[in-house]
Every structure is written in structure tokens, then in C-alpha cells.
Amino acid sequence: MATAELKIASDTHHDEHDHEHHGNFWTNYVFSQDHKVIAKQFLITGIFWALIGGAMSVIFRLQLGFPNATVEWLKPLLGDWITADGKIDPEFYLALVTMHGTIMVFFVLTAGLSGTFSNYLIPLQIGARDMASGFMNMLSYWFFFVSSVIMFSSIFIETGPASGSWVIYPPLSALPQAMSGSGLGMTLWLASMALFIVSTLLGGINYITTVINMRTNGMSFSRLPLTIWAFFLTATIGLLSFPVLLSAALLLIFDRHFGTSFYLSEIYINGEALPNQGGSPILFQHLFWFLGHPEVYIVLLPALGITSEVISTNSRKPIFGYKAMIGSMIGISVLSFVVWAHHMFVTGMNPFLGSVFTLLTLVIAIPSAVKVFNYMTTLWGGNIKFTTGMLFSIGLVSFFISGGLTGLFVGNSAVDIQLHDTYFVVAHFHLVMGSATFFGLLAGVYHWFPKMFGRMMNEKLGYIHFWLSFAGVYLVFFPLHYIGIAGFPRRYYSFTNFNAFNDFTDLNMLVSIAAIITFGAQLIFVFNFFYSIFRGRLASLNPWGSNTLEWTTPRFPGHGNWPGEIPTVYRWPYDYSKPGAKEDFIMQNVPYSETPESNTPEENELIKLELSNDDLIIQAGEETPKKQNDQDNTQEHN
Amino acid sequence: MFGILLAAGIILVIGILIMMFRLEVLVDIVKRKSGKPGHSNKINAFLFMAFGIVGVVWILWYSWAEFDRYNLPLASKHGAETDELFWITTAITGVVFIITNILLFYFSFKYQHQEGKRAKFYPHNNKLELIWTVLPAIALAVLISKGLIVWGDIMEKAPDDAEVIEVMGYQFAWDVRYPGKDNSFGDYDFRLIDGSNLFGLDLEDDNSYDDFSALEIHIPKGKTVLVNIRARDVLHSFYLPHFRVKMDAVPGMQTHFKFEATKTTAEMRAELNDPEFNYELACAEICGRGHFSMRKIVVVDELEDYEKWKAQQKAWLKLNPDYLSKVPAAKREAAIIKAGITKEELNASL
Ligand code: HEM
Ligand SMILES: [Cu+2]
Ligand SMILES: [Cu+2]
Numbered sequence: 001m002a003t004a005e006l007k008i009a010s011d012t013h014h015d016e017h018d019h020e021h022h023g024n025f026w027t028n029y030v031f032s033q034d035h036k037v038i039a040k041q042f043l044i045t046g047i048f049w050a051l052i053g054g055a056m057s058v059i060f061r062l063q064l065g066f067p068n069a070t071v072e073w074l075k076p077l078l079g080d081w082i083t084a085d086g087k088i089d090p091e092f093y094l095a096l097v098t099m100h101g102t103i104m105v106f107f108v109l110t111a112g113l114s115g116t117f118s119n120y121l122i123p124l125q126i127g128a129r130d131m132a133s134g135f136m137n138m139l140s141y142w143f144f145f146v147s148s149v150i151m152f153s154s155i156f157i158e159t160g161p162a163s164g165s166w167v168i169y170p171p172l173s174a175l176p177q178a179m180s181g182s183g184l185g186m187t188l189w190l191a192s193m194a195l196f197i198v199s200t201l202l203g204g205i206n207y208i209t210t211v212i213n214m215r216t217n218g219m220s221f222s223r224l225p226l227t228i229w230a231f232f233l234t235a236t237i238g239l240l241s242f243p244v245l246l247s248a249a250l251l252l253i254f255d256r257h258f259g260t261s262f263y264l265s266e267i268y269i270n271g272e273a274l275p276n277q278g279g280s281p282i283l284f285q286h287l288f289w290f291l292g293h294p295e296v297y298i299v300l301l302p303a304l305g306i307t308s309e310v311i312s313t314n315s316r317k318p319i320f321g322y323k324a325m326i327g328s329m330i331g332i333s334v335l336s337f338v339v340w341a342h343h344m345f346v347t348g349m350n351p352f353l354g355s356v357f358t359l360l361t362l363v364i365a366i367p368s369a370v371k372v373f374n375y376m377t378t379l380w381g382g383n384i385k386f387t388t389g390m391l392f393s394i395g396l397v398s399f400f401i402s403g404g405l406t407g408l409f410v411g412n413s414a415v416d417i418q419l420h421d422t423y424f425v426v427a428h429f430h431l432v433m434g435s436a437t438f439f440g441l442l443a444g445v446y447h448w449f450p451k452m453f454g455r456m457m458n459e460k461l462g463y464i465h466f467w468l469s470f471a472g473v474y475l476v477f478f479p480l481h482y483i484g485i486a487g488f489p490r491r492y493y494s495f496t497n498f499n500a501f502n503d504f505t506d507l508n509m510l511v512s513i514a515a516i517i518t519f520g521a522q523l524i525f526v527f528n529f530f531y532s533i534f535r536g537r538l539a540s541l542n543p544w545g546s547n548t549l550e551w552t553t554p555r556f557p558g559h560g561n562w563p564g565e566i567p568t569v570y571r572w573p574y575d576y577s578k579p580g581a582k583e584d585f586i587m588q589n590v591p592y593s594e595t596p597e598s599n600t601p602e603e604n605e606l607i608k609l610e611l612s613n614d615d616l617i618i619q620a621g622e623e624t625p626k627k628q629n630d631q632d633n634t635q636e637h638n
Numbered sequence: 639m640f641g642i643l644l645a646a647g648i649i650l651v652i653g654i655l656i657m658m659f660r661l662e663v664l665v666d667i668v669k670r671k672s673g674k675p676g677h678s679n680k681i682n683a684f685l686f687m688a689f690g691i692v693g694v695v696w697i698l699w700y701s702w703a704e705f706d707r708y709n710l711p712l713a714s715k716h717g718a719e720t721d722e723l724f725w726i727t728t729a730i731t732g733v734v735f736i737i738t739n740i741l742l743f744y745f746s747f748k749y750q751h752q753e754g755k756r757a758k759f760y761p762h763n764n765k766l767e768l769i770w771t772v773l774p775a776i777a778l779a780v781l782i783s784k785g786l787i788v789w790g791d792i793m794e795k796a797p798d799d800a801e802v803i804e805v806m807g808y809q810f811a812w813d814v815r816y817p818g819k820d821n822s823f824g825d826y827d828f829r830l831i832d833g834s835n836l837f838g839l840d841l842e843d844d845n846s847y848d849d850f851s852a853l854e855i856h857i858p859k860g861k862t863v864l865v866n867i868r869a870r871d872v873l874h875s876f877y878l879p880h881f882r883v884k885m886d887a888v889p890g891m892q893t894h895f896k897f898e899a900t901k902t903t904a905e906m907r908a909e910l911n912d913p914e915f916n917y918e919l920a921c922a923e924i925c926g927r928g929h930f931s932m933r934k935i936v937v938v939d940e941l942e943d944y945e946k947w948k949a950q951q952k953a954w955l956k957l958n959p960d961y962l963s964k965v966p967a968a969k970r971e972a973a974i975i976k977a978g979i980t981k982e983e984l985n986a987s988l
Contacts, residue, residue: 265890351793
């Protein structure tokens, strides 16, 4: 059905591939079905959310870093959430933490990252005119948009947004009488997330179908750039795990509104014993983390894919261990489904399960380690150009190491008893997931900006942005390890009630100041981003000397991406600095027959195949005298 | 006033950014063809190296100098093992952390772009890849096997002679219940909970008559304590930082944690040279507005002091004699004796 539509679409637009797609403002920029426009919509919405989520963290860091200061001056912004004596209301503190977590994980690093780069790069790098279904793709964005509107509006309601933390464990999230955020705020949270999941699924189905069915001639799976491998696996994980979160949310909605007892049992609250019996809060946790853990990789894998590409390009070297990189990503994807209960070691789950999940969790460290070593070997012996994208990619690898290593603490059930739900965990996941992924996102923006907008971002501002962020992130999150080892629990409004947690005001202050500076540095990026769209230096066609297909398109690729035929692919994407070659890169669409000086004997063998391949295209071209219908073309070859 | 200043500040910053932006574009166009990295490449490479060295030195120094601040005093038997595992893990990961990060920064520095140089075409090396698959696997095997042994010990069933107590979390406090002289807890039912009967004690059960509650949790040193953990409304988590104990409190499901304290409160006070010191119970699972204030003091006594303390505690029923009316008439006499209710108390409650 969808392909039929597309065929009609591409038939009618035959002669327009060369020019801009004609249409009005609404169909071009708002309800567009062009993957490039949709990608930009995701990106800009993601940037918006990142600013909101970041600003929230700055506000609650003020409370943590300066517990005695009054924040009267926030009153115009926050109104009654500032108490009479000028403090942040404890419940609002929790609301901020909850919204911050939800926004960062789902809206920024899932939708903002996969939505942007899977959409943008999949068709361009595999050589397709667009996504398998442009319409579903458009729907995916608009579901996300509506979901965003709902989540955003929940911040402004009187009882406040959801406040039971981003994991929304019931009964806290199920009972409006338990905290005010569990009233309307939670209802909106659930509604928003349900739509969000629909958006993710619509997007994911599209990414998977497109990668499988619409690769150009010669683009076999073993020639796919690692970015595409990462997006493909990410979408697959998402497709398998997000529905579980949806069902968890649905059952919670039933418990909240229809009197069921999936998660509720034997509760006495506010002077009243509730009728619910027989439910289990643990059930929710299993369902939640069945998504929740894969979600970590849904967030991280695309970032790793992006850095593979950026590091290889700017080291002027092939990525080391291409196959091992794919293998480890597949390994991580599979294992990510069988480690979820490491978030539940001390929830009262059967201790035997704890042992099993410890084992599986630590096994997942192996493919992760392989990836790190491969990145480092890629740098080794390189000829490194520090573009801003490259800086952020190296930053990612550093965070991935630093944060990944602490996974060996919290993944080991015996050690996790003490560390669970302390600041140690906050330090761990912010480095390995939050900051690493965030840097991957930024690396991607800097690297593909010239393709997206036809202009360059300013490098100097990029450098300043990077160094402030890199130092900033370490200053924010490294000290949290010490605070965590000292036992400080997370989601605490203040630590003054306990003698055990009465120390570290100095570190907390340092962290908060660093957080403010880090956040400020992101504003430099925002400026650079928007200003460069209009005023940036015009980009050359292939500014980084990169091998992949997107750099064969015009400066401003129109609807359909390539004005003429889609290029055919003859080689893998990482022929950088190949011995004998004239330049230090050979693009994927250059046949071996044109590079006799750098071919290996096996590659010389492939030349014969190339010729027959060309014949095939010419023959097919003769059958349809007009321009070849690309849909047919790709389908024939798969 | 503040608003005007803020606006002026923002305009100034944006102005500076625009200036920088313009300047850079100009310099860029004049000075070099695009694509060739210039001076800034060297600076970035140098900064990576400097960052790595300063960072590692700072971390090592802080970890050394401030050890006593972030290292939480330990007071339980199993905690010694989990702490040991923690420090083994720290040693292994610490070494890897420093080596890999420094190498990452060193490679960035060493292999920075040089005009006329060519990168090494080095797409793979199966032997290397095998090595760094196997090495982490071995290190992990060590950590896992030790971890599983320790975990197994901690989660093992408590011995029969363990001292059993019950702790219940609710918004926003903890309460503790002891089984009393008969050493068995009375039944409870959440539907019986009210303003005084916080635990929902079932007064039809004989075992409940001598159960008592206390303002502070007392436990003995040198004897296994089994804590039965309950929650009344939402999730909480029973967290004793000094004892390396943490277990969620779940409504509708009892959870357990057994441990053995190794230092009395008095001993810890002497060791830390802090006469004010107290062990504390905290909540480690978000439970609402007052999550950060769910504190209860835990006192570790020598065994004989502990027994003495227990003997002095008054049964809950004795403190709430009005609840005698809930006791079935046939059992009332026995309940009065078991709870140790005196004549005067009885009369006062009538
Ligand atoms: C300016 C940067 C950031 C700062 C200063 C920051 C700070 C914090 C802090 C201190 C907490 C713990 C609060 C508490 O437990 O009371 C927290 C929670 C959290 N943060 Fe961030 N964060 C930042 C960026 C990010 C990013 C990029 C992510 C993306 C993964 C993220 C995800 C989370 C999550 C999931 C939580 C847990 C929320 C919860 O407990 O429900 N943060 N953040
Ligand atoms: Cu996980
Ligand atoms: Cu709590």
C-alpha cells in the first residue's frame, strides 16, 4: 500500500527531481513528507526540549548546591512553586527532577537523536529517494509533536507535572493522594508517553523497512556505514521494547482510573484503606525496565554509530574492526534485552534472579569494551583533523569509558546494594548514557550541518562550546561519584536532615557552578546553530572529505535527494588513506575499475562484477526510455 | 532594574558572539583554503593532552586526600565483603580508566594532522581484537564470581536464632515493631490500621499482645538481625548506609534483609571521635514530598544491654489499653497479663 503510493508520487514528480519540490509553505515545511525536512523538525524540537530539560537541571542544582540561598528571583517564573521563605517547594523539586529525566531520555536523546539522524541519514547514506513511507514518517513527527505539547502543558497545571521520577513507579504514581504530581500531571504524562511510543514505532518501522528494502545498487549490508547499522539496530530494539512500556502504561492507567489492581495491594493512605488487593508493584518495574534498559541503548547506539563515522573520517583512517563493530553492536542489542532486572536487585526480587542478571549484565561489558578499543585503534596512526564534530566524538569515547567502567560496580548485585539509588548511579548514567549520547548528538549536528543547511557552522565557537562542555561535564558528574560512595541518596531535596549526609557542601557547590557554566556553553551552540543556518559560510560539497553517499548530493539536495540517478555503490565506506590512492579518501560510488593504483588483488577481481552490474543498469535504462523508476530499480536488486 | 540589566547582558553576549562569528568567517576566507586544518588543530591536540594529565592528577589527588570524607565508616559483617569487592573493582577499573583515557588523549595528541603525512591504512587485526575480547572477559569473570559468592551469602536465609524485627515505611516516617517476650509477631492486616494502630495489629491473635514499638531502632552487636520490611502506602527503601543495607519496602509484600552489626554506637562514637554520632535509617526510594526526611535513629547495643533495653519496653497494647475492646472477650484476661497492663492503667482506660 505504502509503496504503491510512493510509486505514484515518484511518477508524478519525475521531472521535478532537478528542481525544488513545488508545493506550498504548508506541505514543504510543516506537513512535509520529505525525510530531510522531518529530520530538521525533530532536531529543532529536540533542541527546544534540551534547553528546557537543561534549565530544569540548573534550577534543581541551585537547590542542591546552595541549599541556604533563597531563590526569590525565580518567583516571576515559578510562582507558587517558590515557598513563602523563598525556597523551591520540595514537591516541585521532585517534579523538576522527573521532568528533567523524562525530557532528556525520551524527548531529547530518543526523538531528538534517532528522529533527526535516522531520518536524515538513512535515505542519504543508503542511496534512497526517501523513506519507505513518507506519510508514516510525517505522522511520526506529528505524534511526537502532540506528545510534546501535552508534556509541555503539564508543566503549567496547578497540581504540577508528574513528580514520581522518570521511572514512575506505582503506587506513588498511581495514587493522586500520594503526591500532587500524581494527579492530572501523571495523567498527562501517561497520555503524552503513549503518543510518544506511537511516534517511535511509526518511525522505527520506517527506518527498518527503508534499510532493508531501499538500498541502492551495490549497497549490501556489509557495505553499510556504521551509522546505518546503528540506526537499524536501534529501531529494531525500539520496536521490540517500546510496546512493553505502552502496556505497562496502559495497566497503570487502568489502575488509576478503572479500579483495577495490577500494581496495587494492601494500601493504607491518608487515613483510608484502599480496596485493591493482589497486585504487585514489582510487576510494573519488570515491565518498565524491559523497555528501560534497552532504552539506554536506544539512546546510545545511534551516538556510537555517529562517532564511528566521524572518528573514521577525521582520523583519515578506516574504522578499525568494521566487522567487530557490527558484531559488538548486535551483541549489545541482543544482550540489552536480558539485563533489565539489574535495576531491581534490591526491590525484593528473588535473589537468584539477582545472580542471573549480574552475570548477564557483566557480559554486556565485553562488546562495549571492544568498541572502545576499536575507537582508540582507529585514532592510532591517524592523521587527525580536529573538526568540532571530531572533538565531540573523542569526548564521547572518554565519557563512554569513564561511565562504562562504573557499570561494573552497579551491575554487580553485591556492590549495588550500597550504591543503588545513590549519587553514584547518577554519576554513572549521566556519563555513559546522558553525556556520551549528548556528545554524539552534537558531533552529528556539527558534522552533518553542512549537508543539512548547505552552510558551515563556526568552528571557533564550536571549539569554545566543546571545551566548556567537556570540562563542564566532567566537573559536574565526576564529583558525584564521591558523593555517591559517601552514601548520599538521589532524589533528595536536601541533605540537612541526616548527620551521615551533612558533608560535601563544597563539592555540591562546585558541581552546581559547573552545571551553570555547562548549560551556558550550550547557548553558544544554539546561537551558532541558528545564526549559521542563515549566515554561515557556504559549504563545499564534501567539506570533510568523506566517503559516504550523502556527500554526492548537491549542496541543497531537493526532494528525491539526487537530481539524476542514484549513485551505485562499489565499495565499503571506509577507504581512507588507502595505500596507492591519489587522495586520502575514495568515495563509495567510485568503482574499483577507476582505482587500479590502490586495489588489492581481490578487489581487482571485483572489477568484472562491476562491469556486468553496469550493463544491467544500462539495459534496464533502455527498457524504460524515460528516467528509471528508482523504486523498481532497488526492488529488483534485493 | 534586574530585568533591564539581564536584557543588556544578553544583548552584549549575543553581540560578542556575532562579532566573533563574523571575524572568524573573514579570517577563514582570507587565510586558508577550506579543509586544511590550521593552527587550531595543534591547540586542540595540546588541550586534550593537558586535560588528560590535569584530570588524572586531580582525581588521584582528591581520592587520596579526601579519602576519610567520602569513605563511609563501616559497621556490618557482610559490609566488609561488599566493601572489599568495591575496592577490588575500583582497583581494576581505576587502572583501566587511567590507561585508556590517557591513551585516548595521547593518541589524539600524537596523531594530530601533519601536512603531507598519510594515515596508516589499518582496517583490522583479528589477533588484537581477540586479545581485547578475552582480557576484559577474564577480569569480568573474577568480578562476577566473587560478586556472586558474596551476594549468595548476603541473601541466604537467616539462621533460626536470628533476632527478628519488623520495620514499616510510610509517608513520611519509619516505625519498628519487636515481637515481645514470646518472640513471635502478631498478625496484621492493613484494614485494621488507624491513627494509633499504625501496624494494623490484629488483636484477635495472641501473639500480638506483647508486641512493642520504639522510637529508636535498637539492635544487638554480634548477632544476626533479620529485618522484615513492609510499606503501608507507596514504595520506600530501607537504607542503613553504615551497614551497607538496602532493601525496598513494598506495599503488599514483605521483604527481608539480614545482617550483623559489628560496632556498637558507643564504639563508633569513640572511633570517629564524635560523641554526637548516630547510625541512621534513611529512605532510598522516592516516596513523595518528605522522601528526604524519613530519618530514624538506629542504636547498636552490646547484647546484654540490648536484652536489658528490650525488657524495659512496654507492649503496644499496654500503651493503648483502649484497644482491649478489640480483643475477643475470651482472650482479654490473657491479653492483659501478656501485655503487662496494670490495674491503674486498666481503670484509666475505661
Ligand atoms: C546540564 C546537564 C545536566 C545536569 C546538571 C544534570 C543533573 C542531574 C542531577 C543532579 C540529577 C539527580 C537529581 C536527584 O536525584 O535529585 C539528575 C537526574 C537525571 N538526569 Fe540529569 N543532568 C543533566 C543532563 C542530563 C542528560 C543529558 C540526561 C540524559 C540521559 C539526563 C538524565 C537524567 C535522568 C534520567 C535523571 C533521573 C531522574 C529521576 O531520578 O527520575 N540528565 N540530573
Ligand atoms: Cu539497565
Ligand atoms: Cu522515600
